Amino acid sequence: MPSDTDLLAALPLFAGCSKSQLRQLLNAAEVQVFEDGTVLAAEGELGSDLFVIAAGETIVTAAGKEVGRLSRGDFFGELSLLDEEPRSATVTGAGPGRVYRFRKRAFDKVLDANPKVVKVMVKVLTQRVRQSEGVATYAARGGH
């Protein structure tokens, strides 16, 4: 059976982290088991934990509509972790699975100590902004 550090090492988010950084990551994370229907994050609610899926699949819904599915190696919750605004979507377990859950303070420490994780997150978010802006029609809004 692969160890938990092997599991984390296999996640694209943490590609490039050294063994000791991965151990550090593991120490900063809590493992949470989920079942079919378990709500891991709820749209509109406050919460600043970041989740990384270690096993299983989850459904992402926004305004009651399914907008995507996430599985092993995917992460979610990063928007609220980064800007501390309410959750933008609901994430529910689709069958049994397991997530690593990072508290904001713990993850910020990880980011400060592991610039490679910052790099991967910056790249992934950039891709997602491009995708989202490509399909959405804008409503005028102040601020940025």
Added chain:
Amino acid sequence: MRKVDDRIERLRRLSIFSTCTKSDLRKIASLSDRMEAREGEVLVKEGGAGAAEMFIIEQGIATVTQKGRDKGTLGPGDVFGEMALLDHEPRSATVTATTPMTLHVVGTREFWTLIEDVPQLGRRILQALARRLREAQRAPVA
């Protein structure tokens, strides 16, 4: 040397760098170019080839437009231009100076060095991307 000290002092006044050490600020100052922009100057143009540069605003205000729509303003401490720098795709929005501005310009190679060395900058960029993504997701889909 005095020029560098002056830039360090100006960078320190930006809230994003308030917790940076002097050596962090020195790195930012030495790895970026300081530039002035005139009122009305287009800093990046939507659809334009990603001339791989990111900007950090020291002073002044800029407006962001996308597909002809006003997308808000940027001010001191804000960053922009990081997406084209990261993925080499065309610029996703137009940014125009609405007042005279002072900016710090960071190239691709310097960007990755800074991300490694100055976590505050990386986190600030992540925060800016998160806000933008949230806004895009909130927008009604046609």
